[in-house]
Amino acid sequence: MHKSDRRSLLFLVSLFVIIAALTGFFADTESSNDTPDIPNDSTLHKQSSQHKTDAADVYAVPKRKVETFCFDPNTADSTTLLRLGLQSWQVRNIYKFRARGGVYQCKEDFAYVYGLTAKDYKRLAPYIRISSDYLPASSLAEVRRGRQHSYYNRTTSIHYSNEQNIKE
Known part of the structure; x- marks a missing residue:
């Protein structure tokens, strides 16, 4: 094929693509204009209130059931700590401390978890049980x-x- 033939073929293909795109665009616009929906005030109010509740449901954090039971902070897994009512970022802080070789030798050491509030510590302190494996020699x-x-x-x-x- 010569250079002029390639140019003409490219022009025809691009013209075909443009016509197909415009046809699809105008077909969607005409079908939506065929049945105009003008909501009355009560329908509009229901739709807007329904939209607000849907958005609230998306961003709402489900309430977790907080349990209290005996646990060892040196061996407790993440699900156990979450069941105790700790936040996920607090659980990460506990894991980071343990990963660096940190050990809770007494229950008072648990009070130093970064981000743990005094209220949470007072609630959990009676349930902290340190295994004898982690006590100082x-x-x-x-x-x-x-x-x-x-x-x-x-x-x-x-x-x-x-x-x-x-x-x-």
């Missing part, structure tokens, strides 16, 4: 006894060594 009874015993041994050995040095 210094709270173990045998460690406490051993520390007291080793302290006593150190002080008495120092005392005896000072007495021996004085006698000599």
Whole structure:
């Protein structure tokens, strides 16, 4: 095909597309004008009020049922924390803290969750149960006894060594 043939073919195809588009546009406009709907005042009021409720339903946040039960903040999953009434962003903060290696060693540590209100903490505090796996090792009874015993041994050995040095 020569250059002039290609140009004429391109012109005809584009002219066909434009005519088809205009035909479709005017056909839709004419069909909508065939049956004019002029709503009366009561119909208009019903439609506008219905539209407002539909928009309100779209943006309305459904109320979650808040439950209270015993939980360990070190092991609780997101659904458990959400059931307790925490917001999703508060749950994310708890997960971030735990991901960085944070551990709640006592229930008072849970009060430091970023975004947790005093009201929420007071509501949840009686239900927080920290597993013994997450308690500090210094709270173990045998460690406490051993520390007291080793302290006593150190002080008495120092005392005896000072007495021996004085006698000599």
